[in-house]
Amino acid sequence: MSAPAKFFGVLTPVITPFNKDLLPDAERLLRQCKWMLSQNVGLAVFGTNSEANSLSTGEKIELIDRLVEGGIDPARMMAGTGCCALSDSIKLTAHAVKLGAGGTLMLPPFYYKGVSDDGLYANFSEIIQKVGDSNLRVYLYHIPPVSNVPLSLNLIERLIKEYPDTVVGIKDSSGDWSNTKAMLDAGWDDFRIFAGAETYLLDNMRNGGAGCISATANVNPAAIHSLFANWRTPEADALQADLDVVRNIFQKFPMIPALKAAAAIFGEDKDWCRVRPPLVALDARQLARLTKALKAINFTMPGIRQA
């Protein structure tokens, strides 16, 4: 197996479908992944918006196995493998690497709060050492609004210095552009910095970033990729403004249920609406409001039904 190339461009935390028994539905996930790839969007499976933390390690392992068996190129997968328990992180990361995943997106352990940089460093370092595979590529996952466990610039730099061939990028979902900018300005050699939403895609590209990993790429993949592909053109600002209009609609709803509702509406497949507790699917009124808002901007999801 050749060494994985570093990621760039647009990826999405692929939404995870559940069947009537609330079990993960590998076939439907495979279809969504194929559609994403057809739209030039890479697969950050098991991200926050994948309800990753509502899935067990065993369920995640089975799902990525099924995706690869179903023909998904693992090199296009940046699998979320950072768990609360060190043992889960090691097991899942090792499995993803063995399967050929192009990278792993790693949350810090997120139960204990106010932990030190030393403790977080030890977590990532232990995972890297116990996995012990030169093909491991770690993309750190900074999402303090949800994890409540931030990754400091000092910690990131320390990990890069100790593991320069392994710790190769980050997703910044702080929602704080000044934080992303500080990373971009840090001068880390070929370190891939992804904005956590397309909201900052253009800013990120103009400052040396690698792309974005965005929830709404599940529903608006082609347009987001188009901005990535054309960020140097005079149309870039207009493309960014168009993306913002769509994003702003989804942000008026609970994001994950709204993404799934859109897949249900435009994919004509209402089973997509299901979420695992503690999340709750959109109710009829929310669904009607979302449908109306998307119709008002002539929003479509071309190709989702053929996927």
Add this chain to the structure above:
Amino acid sequence: MSAPAKFFGVLTPVITPFNKDLLPDAERLLRQCKWMLSQNVGLAVFGTNSEANSLSTGEKIELIDRLVEGGIDPARMMAGTGCCALSDSIKLTAHAVKLGAGGTLMLPPFYYKGVSDDGLYANFSEIIQKVGDSNLRVYLYHIPPVSNVPLSLNLIERLIKEYPDTVVGIKDSSGDWSNTKAMLDAGWDDFRIFAGAETYLLDNMRNGGAGCISATANVNPAAIHSLFANWRTPEADALQADLDVVRNIFQKFPMIPALKAAAAIFGEDKDWCRVRPPLVALDARQLARLTKALKAINFTMPGIRQA
């Protein structure tokens, strides 16, 4: 198997020992559990201070199996079984009940923030229904300073009403006495309310509470139980004040590493100092400060070496 009796008195989130490879050490855990029981302290294994959320579901299942094989009465175990993933919660809860655990202490899923009461209700309801065992006894676990996912009084009441024989108690680790008091005043029939620390043990007993589930019962079990046994006596306030002195010392340090350090010092067993990342063991200076502070109050842990 007879229906489990409801818990009362003092329980502790038993600290979890790790070996050199950072794997759980079942033998050392068994010794700590036996010592706790000999001091009249019940076993809230897999609580926050057990580093429960740094253990995989598989590791937890193996540990409780080993405890019961080692002679621990499962009726004395209130096992922490609430995980982020519904599938983990169901699996672990079902296993604990099958093993005869007297109860399960259930965190809400704690990754996604700002979730609704409906979503949290669905989580607990799904677990109860999928486990489907009349011997299941659920003690809810309210610890917003760490989980960042509070359990509202409305949610608790709704669960009690729907599952009166199953949802039988709560641990309140909010650190907010007015919240505990509001629960005590709610008039829930024989609902067992445990203070999350011995700090509120006397107040809790005087207001109809069931006891406490406290981290420091790992190190100060006999004295905490003594207050529980004597809370109606004239000495109760003095006993509470004595407990507070000990607790205040431990609270000056990161709690879990400090508890383990005390077990290492008084158990003459330095292997107890190990923690799993993201936690960090006390450093030499902290260890010296803790030792000195405990010596100044003539603190001991009688019986730990014989356990």
